[in-house]
Amino acid sequence: MTRTTNPNFMNGVPELLILRLLSEREMYGYELVQAIAEQTREMIVLGEGVVYPVLHALEQNGCLKSRRKAVAGRTRVYYAVTAAGQRRLKDLVSSWQSITNAVAELVKGVSHVPA
Amino acid sequence: MTRTTNPNFMNGVPELLILRLLSEREMYGYELVQAIAEQTREMIVLGEGVVYPVLHALEQNGCLKSRRKAVAGRTRVYYAVTAAGQRRLKDLVSSWQSITNAVAELVKGVSHVPA
DNA sequence: ATAGATTACCTTGAAGTTCTAGGTATGGCA
DNA sequence: TGCCATACCTAGAACTTCAAGGTAATCTAT
Numbered sequence: 001m002t003r004t005t006n007p008n009f010m011n012g013v014p015e016l017l018i019l020r021l022l023s024e025r026e027m028y029g030y031e032l033v034q035a036i037a038e039q040t041r042e043m044i045v046l047g048e049g050v051v052y053p054v055l056h057a058l059e060q061n062g063c064l065k066s067r068r069k070a071v072a073g074r075t076r077v078y079y080a081v082t083a084a085g086q087r088r089l090k091d092l093v094s095s096w097q098s099i100t101n102a103v104a105e106l107v108k109g110v111s112h113v114p115a
Numbered sequence: 116m117t118r119t120t121n122p123n124f125m126n127g128v129p130e131l132l133i134l135r136l137l138s139e140r141e142m143y144g145y146e147l148v149q150a151i152a153e154q155t156r157e158m159i160v161l162g163e164g165v166v167y168p169v170l171h172a173l174e175q176n177g178c179l180k181s182r183r184k185a186v187a188g189r190t191r192v193y194y195a196v197t198a199a200g201q202r203r204l205k206d207l208v209s210s211w212q213s214i215t216n217a218v219a220e221l222v223k224g225v226s227h228v229p230a
Numbered sequence: 231a232t233a234g235a236t237t238a239c240c241t242t243g244a245a246g247t248t249c250t251a252g253g254t255a256t257g258g259c260a
Numbered sequence: 261t262g263c264c265a266t267a268c269c270t271a272g273a274a275c276t277t278c279a280a281g282g283t284a285a286t287c288t289a290t
Contacts (some may be wrong), residue, residue, distance in 0.1 A: 009159060009279065010125050011247055013218065013269065016126055030267050040217035044124060050248060052269060074256060093222060100215050102155035103128065105136055107208060125248080125275055145238050165277060167240060189238065189285060 009099060012047050012092055014054050019081060019089040022064065029055055055079055058068040063088045124214060127207055129161050129169050134204040137179065140194040144170055160221060170194055178203045 010065050012042040017036055021027060027035065037045045062087035069076050081089070132151055137144060142150065146166050152160045173179040178200035184191050197206070 010128050010277080013125050014248080017218065017221060028267080031271090036221070043213050043217035047249070048267090048269080049250070049252095053248090056269095072257075072266095076267070079259060089117050096218070096222075098158050100219075102158035103132065103211070105213075106132060106151070106154050107211075117231090129277080143238080144240095161281095162278070163240080164279070164281095166243095168277090171240095187237095188288075191238070 009095075013044075013096070014050050015058065016089070016092040016096060017044070017046070018051065018054055019058070019063065019085055019092065023086065024078055024082045026078045028069075028076040028078050030076075057083065058088075096102055128159075128211070129165050130160070130173065131204070131211060132161070132206065133166065133169055134173070134178065134200060137194055137196045138204055141193045143184075143191040143193050145191075170180040172202065173203075183214065 009087060014074055021035055021039075029048065031034065032055075033046060033048055033051050036051075044066060055066075059066055059079070061084075064079045065082055066077050066079050069078055133147055135151055136147060136154075136181075144163065147170075148161060148163055148166050151166075170179065170181075174181055174194070178197060179194045180197055181192050184193055200213050
Protein backbone atom coordinates (compact mmCIF):
# COMPACT_ATOMS: atom_id res chain seq x y z
CA MET A 1 0.00 0.00 0.00
CA THR A 2 1.21 3.47 -0.80
CA ARG A 3 1.30 5.87 2.09
CA THR A 4 -1.82 7.85 2.83
CA THR A 5 -1.07 11.53 2.89
CA ASN A 6 -2.76 14.71 4.01
CA PRO A 7 -5.44 16.16 1.74
CA ASN A 8 -3.81 19.20 0.21
CA PHE A 9 -2.12 20.33 3.38
CA MET A 10 -0.80 23.62 2.03
CA ASN A 11 -4.03 25.23 0.87
CA GLY A 12 -6.57 27.34 2.62
CA VAL A 13 -4.46 30.35 3.49
CA PRO A 14 -6.64 32.83 1.60
CA GLU A 15 -9.60 31.33 3.40
CA LEU A 16 -7.79 31.72 6.71
CA LEU A 17 -6.85 35.34 6.15
CA ILE A 18 -10.32 36.27 4.99
CA LEU A 19 -12.05 34.61 7.92
CA ARG A 20 -9.61 36.20 10.33
CA LEU A 21 -10.21 39.71 9.04
CA LEU A 22 -13.95 39.24 9.00
CA SER A 23 -13.88 37.96 12.56
CA GLU A 24 -12.95 41.48 13.64
CA ARG A 25 -15.61 43.32 11.69
CA GLU A 26 -17.76 42.90 8.64
CA MET A 27 -16.08 43.87 5.38
CA TYR A 28 -16.75 43.72 1.65
CA GLY A 29 -14.71 41.93 -0.99
CA TYR A 30 -12.90 44.84 -2.51
CA GLU A 31 -11.99 46.03 0.97
CA LEU A 32 -10.58 42.64 1.87
CA VAL A 33 -8.34 42.62 -1.17
CA GLN A 34 -6.71 45.86 -0.04
CA ALA A 35 -6.66 45.03 3.66
CA ILE A 36 -4.73 41.83 3.05
CA ALA A 37 -2.18 43.57 0.85
CA GLU A 38 -1.73 46.43 3.31
CA GLN A 39 -1.55 44.43 6.48
CA THR A 40 0.98 42.02 5.03
CA ARG A 41 2.97 44.91 3.57
CA GLU A 42 2.40 43.57 0.07
CA MET A 43 3.92 40.25 1.08
CA ILE A 44 0.67 38.51 0.30
CA VAL A 45 -1.50 40.01 -2.41
CA LEU A 46 -4.70 38.18 -3.21
CA GLY A 47 -6.47 39.31 -6.35
CA GLU A 48 -10.21 39.70 -6.61
CA GLY A 49 -10.25 36.51 -8.60
CA VAL A 50 -9.19 34.72 -5.44
CA VAL A 51 -11.18 36.63 -2.85
CA TYR A 52 -14.61 36.63 -4.41
CA PRO A 53 -14.80 32.89 -5.09
CA VAL A 54 -13.61 32.18 -1.55
CA LEU A 55 -16.28 34.48 -0.13
CA HIS A 56 -18.97 32.76 -2.14
CA ALA A 57 -17.81 29.33 -1.09
CA LEU A 58 -17.65 30.33 2.56
CA GLU A 59 -21.15 31.72 2.42
CA GLN A 60 -22.49 28.61 0.72
CA ASN A 61 -21.21 26.32 3.44
CA GLY A 62 -22.54 28.57 6.16
CA CYS A 63 -19.33 30.15 7.44
CA LEU A 64 -20.34 33.62 6.34
CA LYS A 65 -23.53 35.54 5.88
CA SER A 66 -23.83 38.57 3.65
CA ARG A 67 -25.96 41.65 3.42
CA ARG A 68 -26.14 44.27 0.70
CA LYS A 69 -25.61 47.85 1.64
CA ALA A 70 -25.88 50.93 -0.56
CA VAL A 71 -23.05 53.38 0.01
CA ALA A 72 -22.86 56.57 -2.06
CA GLY A 73 -25.07 55.11 -4.76
CA ARG A 74 -22.88 52.03 -5.01
CA THR A 75 -23.79 48.61 -3.71
CA ARG A 76 -21.45 46.78 -1.40
CA VAL A 77 -21.81 43.24 -0.17
CA TYR A 78 -20.71 42.99 3.44
CA TYR A 79 -19.77 39.65 4.92
CA ALA A 80 -19.86 38.62 8.56
CA VAL A 81 -18.63 35.44 10.25
CA THR A 82 -21.18 32.99 11.62
CA ALA A 83 -20.70 30.61 14.52
CA ALA A 84 -19.73 27.90 12.06
CA GLY A 85 -17.26 30.33 10.55
CA GLN A 86 -15.65 30.89 13.92
CA ARG A 87 -15.16 27.17 14.35
CA ARG A 88 -13.77 26.90 10.85
CA LEU A 89 -11.36 29.73 11.58
CA LYS A 90 -10.18 28.04 14.75
CA ASP A 91 -9.49 24.83 12.86
CA LEU A 92 -7.63 26.61 10.09
CA VAL A 93 -5.45 28.51 12.51
CA SER A 94 -4.48 25.46 14.50
CA SER A 95 -3.67 23.32 11.48
CA TRP A 96 -1.72 26.19 9.96
CA GLN A 97 0.31 26.48 13.13
CA SER A 98 0.97 22.77 13.22
CA ILE A 99 2.31 22.86 9.71
CA THR A 100 4.49 25.92 10.17
CA ASN A 101 5.89 24.49 13.39
CA ALA A 102 6.69 21.24 11.66
CA VAL A 103 8.40 22.99 8.78
CA ALA A 104 10.28 25.32 11.09
CA GLU A 105 11.65 22.44 13.14
CA LEU A 106 12.77 20.53 10.13
CA VAL A 107 14.33 23.59 8.56
CA LYS A 108 16.14 24.53 11.73
CA GLY A 109 17.95 21.37 12.73
CA VAL A 110 17.66 18.08 10.98
CA SER A 111 19.44 16.27 13.79
CA HIS A 112 16.53 14.90 15.77
CA VAL A 113 17.35 11.19 15.85
CA PRO A 114 14.14 9.81 17.36
CA ALA A 115 14.45 6.81 19.75
CA MET B 116 -6.47 46.59 -14.41
CA THR B 117 -6.87 43.80 -11.95
CA ARG B 118 -4.29 43.55 -9.24
CA THR B 119 -1.18 41.59 -9.94
CA THR B 120 -0.77 38.84 -7.43
CA ASN B 121 1.98 36.51 -6.33
CA PRO B 122 2.54 33.46 -8.49
CA ASN B 123 1.27 30.60 -6.38
CA PHE B 124 2.68 31.88 -3.12
CA MET B 125 1.76 28.88 -1.01
CA ASN B 126 3.49 26.16 -2.96
CA GLY B 127 6.94 24.71 -2.89
CA VAL B 128 6.94 23.31 0.61
CA PRO B 129 7.68 19.75 -0.48
CA GLU B 130 10.52 21.14 -2.54
CA LEU B 131 11.77 23.07 0.47
CA LEU B 132 11.68 20.09 2.82
CA ILE B 133 13.38 17.81 0.34
CA LEU B 134 16.18 20.27 -0.40
CA ARG B 135 16.68 20.90 3.28
CA LEU B 136 17.07 17.24 4.14
CA LEU B 137 19.37 16.62 1.22
CA SER B 138 21.51 19.59 2.22
CA GLU B 139 22.57 17.57 5.26
CA ARG B 140 23.42 14.35 3.47
CA GLU B 141 22.56 12.50 0.30
CA MET B 142 19.44 10.41 0.50
CA TYR B 143 17.19 8.39 -1.77
CA GLY B 144 13.52 8.92 -2.51
CA TYR B 145 12.00 6.24 -0.36
CA GLU B 146 14.17 7.38 2.53
CA LEU B 147 13.00 10.97 2.13
CA VAL B 148 9.37 9.93 2.31
CA GLN B 149 9.97 8.36 5.71
CA ALA B 150 12.33 11.02 7.01
CA ILE B 151 9.78 13.77 6.37
CA ALA B 152 7.02 11.86 8.11
CA GLU B 153 9.22 11.00 11.08
CA GLN B 154 10.79 14.38 11.60
CA THR B 155 7.48 16.18 11.42
CA ARG B 156 5.90 13.60 13.71
CA GLU B 157 3.44 12.64 10.96
CA MET B 158 2.28 16.27 10.73
CA ILE B 159 3.44 16.38 7.14
CA VAL B 160 3.34 13.17 5.16
CA LEU B 161 4.39 13.37 1.55
CA GLY B 162 3.61 10.31 -0.54
CA GLU B 163 5.97 8.89 -3.10
CA GLY B 164 3.77 10.39 -5.77
CA VAL B 165 4.86 13.78 -4.50
CA VAL B 166 8.50 13.10 -3.69
CA TYR B 167 9.65 11.37 -6.85
CA PRO B 168 8.35 13.96 -9.31
CA VAL B 169 9.87 16.75 -7.22
CA LEU B 170 13.22 14.98 -7.22
CA HIS B 171 13.10 14.56 -10.98
CA ALA B 172 12.22 18.20 -11.51
CA LEU B 173 14.96 19.40 -9.16
CA GLU B 174 17.49 17.29 -10.94
CA GLN B 175 16.40 18.53 -14.34
CA ASN B 176 16.89 22.17 -13.43
CA GLY B 177 20.25 21.46 -11.89
CA CYS B 178 19.46 21.72 -8.18
CA LEU B 179 20.24 18.07 -7.54
CA LYS B 180 22.50 15.46 -9.00
CA SER B 181 21.92 11.75 -8.60
CA ARG B 182 23.97 8.59 -8.60
CA ARG B 183 22.85 5.01 -8.56
CA LYS B 184 24.09 2.77 -5.84
CA ALA B 185 23.53 -0.93 -5.41
CA VAL B 186 22.72 -1.86 -1.82
CA ALA B 187 21.97 -5.48 -0.95
CA GLY B 188 21.19 -6.32 -4.55
CA ARG B 189 18.73 -3.42 -4.75
CA THR B 190 19.33 -0.23 -6.63
CA ARG B 191 18.94 3.07 -4.87
CA VAL B 192 19.11 6.48 -6.46
CA TYR B 193 20.88 8.89 -4.15
CA TYR B 194 20.42 12.62 -4.57
CA ALA B 195 22.80 15.38 -3.51
CA VAL B 196 22.35 19.14 -3.55
CA THR B 197 24.37 21.18 -6.04
CA ALA B 198 25.49 24.78 -5.64
CA ALA B 199 22.40 25.90 -7.54
CA GLY B 200 20.35 23.77 -5.19
CA GLN B 201 21.84 25.53 -2.17
CA ARG B 202 20.85 28.88 -3.61
CA ARG B 203 17.39 27.59 -4.40
CA LEU B 204 17.05 26.34 -0.84
CA LYS B 205 18.08 29.69 0.57
CA ASP B 206 15.48 31.44 -1.55
CA LEU B 207 12.74 29.01 -0.60
CA VAL B 208 13.50 29.35 3.11
CA SER B 209 13.47 33.12 3.06
CA SER B 210 10.27 33.44 1.07
CA TRP B 211 8.65 30.83 3.26
CA GLN B 212 9.60 32.81 6.34
CA SER B 213 8.28 36.02 4.84
CA ILE B 214 4.95 34.40 4.21
CA THR B 215 4.61 32.76 7.59
CA ASN B 216 5.57 35.98 9.31
CA ALA B 217 2.99 37.89 7.30
CA VAL B 218 0.29 35.37 8.12
CA ALA B 219 1.28 35.22 11.77
CA GLU B 220 1.07 38.98 12.16
CA LEU B 221 -2.30 39.19 10.53
CA VAL B 222 -3.62 36.27 12.53
CA LYS B 223 -2.34 37.66 15.81
CA GLY B 224 -3.65 41.19 15.89
CA VAL B 225 -5.57 42.84 13.14
CA SER B 226 -5.20 46.26 14.74
CA HIS B 227 -2.27 47.65 12.78
CA VAL B 228 -3.76 50.87 11.42
CA PRO B 229 -1.00 51.94 9.05
CA ALA B 230 -0.24 55.68 8.78
C1' DA C 231 9.14 -23.75 -0.42
C1' DT C 232 6.05 -20.11 -0.60
C1' DA C 233 2.97 -16.43 0.68
C1' DG C 234 3.06 -11.88 2.20
C1' DA C 235 5.22 -7.81 3.80
C1' DT C 236 8.76 -4.44 2.99
C1' DT C 237 11.91 -2.02 0.20
C1' DA C 238 12.51 0.84 -3.85
C1' DC C 239 11.60 2.70 -8.07
C1' DC C 240 8.10 4.91 -11.16
C1' DT C 241 3.79 7.15 -13.77
C1' DT C 242 -0.89 8.49 -14.90
C1' DG C 243 -5.14 10.81 -14.19
C1' DA C 244 -8.00 13.21 -10.96
C1' DA C 245 -8.66 16.75 -7.62
C1' DG C 246 -8.14 21.06 -5.79
C1' DT C 247 -6.52 25.87 -5.46
C1' DT C 248 -5.00 29.80 -7.10
C1' DC C 249 -3.90 32.91 -11.12
C1' DT C 250 -4.72 35.48 -15.24
C1' DA C 251 -7.55 37.99 -17.70
C1' DG C 252 -11.18 39.35 -18.80
C1' DG C 253 -16.41 41.68 -18.26
C1' DT C 254 -19.92 45.05 -16.21
C1' DA C 255 -21.23 49.34 -14.04
C1' DT C 256 -21.08 53.62 -11.11
C1' DG C 257 -18.86 57.81 -9.25
C1' DG C 258 -15.25 61.37 -8.98
C1' DC C 259 -11.84 64.35 -11.06
C1' DA C 260 -9.32 66.96 -14.47
C1' DT D 261 -15.26 64.04 -22.09
C1' DG D 262 -12.05 60.79 -20.78
C1' DC D 263 -9.80 58.43 -17.29
C1' DC D 264 -9.08 56.39 -12.93
C1' DA D 265 -10.86 54.26 -8.81
C1' DT D 266 -14.47 51.71 -6.79
C1' DA D 267 -17.10 47.43 -6.68
C1' DC D 268 -18.98 43.39 -8.21
C1' DC D 269 -18.31 39.01 -10.88
C1' DT D 270 -16.78 34.67 -13.85
C1' DA D 271 -14.42 31.43 -17.05
C1' DG D 272 -10.43 28.99 -18.34
C1' DA D 273 -5.66 28.08 -17.70
C1' DA D 274 -1.93 26.82 -14.79
C1' DC D 275 0.04 24.67 -11.16
C1' DT D 276 0.63 21.50 -7.28
C1' DT D 277 -0.42 17.85 -4.94
C1' DC D 278 -3.12 13.43 -4.25
C1' DA D 279 -4.70 8.80 -4.97
C1' DA D 280 -3.93 4.77 -6.95
C1' DG D 281 -1.98 2.08 -9.36
C1' DG D 282 2.36 -0.89 -11.66
C1' DT D 283 7.03 -3.33 -11.47
C1' DA D 284 10.44 -5.99 -9.20
C1' DA D 285 13.65 -7.65 -5.67
C1' DT D 286 14.53 -9.02 -0.78
C1' DC D 287 13.26 -10.50 3.64
C1' DT D 288 10.35 -13.10 7.03
C1' DA D 289 7.36 -16.31 8.87
C1' DT D 290 5.09 -20.48 8.19
